[in-house]
Amino acid sequence: MALALDKPRAPRRPAARRGNFEMISWIFMRVSGLALVVLVLGHLLIMNILDGGVHRINFAFVAGRWSSPFWQVWDLLMLWLAEIHGGNGLRTVINDYARKDSTRFWLKIMLYVSMVLILFLGTYVIFTFDATIPTTH
Numbered sequence: 001m002a003l004a005l006d007k008p009r010a011p012r013r014p015a016a017r018r019g020n021f022e023m024i025s026w027i028f029m030r031v032s033g034l035a036l037v038v039l040v041l042g043h044l045l046i047m048n049i050l051d052g053g054v055h056r057i058n059f060a061f062v063a064g065r066w067s068s069p070f071w072q073v074w075d076l077l078m079l080w081l082a083e084i085h086g087g088n089g090l091r092t093v094i095n096d097y098a099r100k101d102s103t104r105f106w107l108k109i110m111l112y113v114s115m116v117l118i119l120f121l122g123t124y125v126i127f128t129f130d131a132t133i134p135t136t137h
């Protein structure tokens with residue numbers, strides 16, 4: 001009597017209907033990573049190394065920088081790219097490591113909520129920052 005062996009592979013599951021999302025997110029990680037090299041290294045040099053570095057940072061310094069649309073756009077880009085790059089990277093880590101569906105689901109909900117909060121708060125501060133606000137000293 002012939003032995004009945006299982007087929008070597010389980011029947012394929014139908015491809016997930018998610019369009020090109022994973023490919024776009026793969027490309028986004030590379031493109032945003034390149035942009036972040038310039039944005040983050042520039043930020044690090046200006047804020048922490050050049051011309052007295054961190055010792056010269058105070059309210060007036062920040063107010064001076066944010067009076068320029070160039071630095072507002074710089075900081076806005078850095079905020080959005082780092083948050084979405086880091087968030088999308090963490091989404092991959094969660095997908096790779098969370099074993100239970102419910103753990104994966106709730107970790108991702110917490111991640112997305114934190115991303116929306118931080119993006120909202122950061123964007124709100126950059127656009128509503130008031131350099132004339134009275135300071136205590």
Ligand code: HEM
Binds near residue numbers: 037040088092
């Ligand atoms: C400074 C320039 C940066 C470059 C060139 C860069 C590049 C990359 C690339 C190419 C990936 C994808 C790796 C893969 O698909 O296997 C990645 C993943 C990741 N990045 Fe960045 N990145 C940068 C900055 C950042 C920043 C500022 C953050 C945090 C806010 C961050 C957080 C992450 C995380 C959490 C992952 C996922 C790691 C993983 O899958 O194991 N990266 N990065």
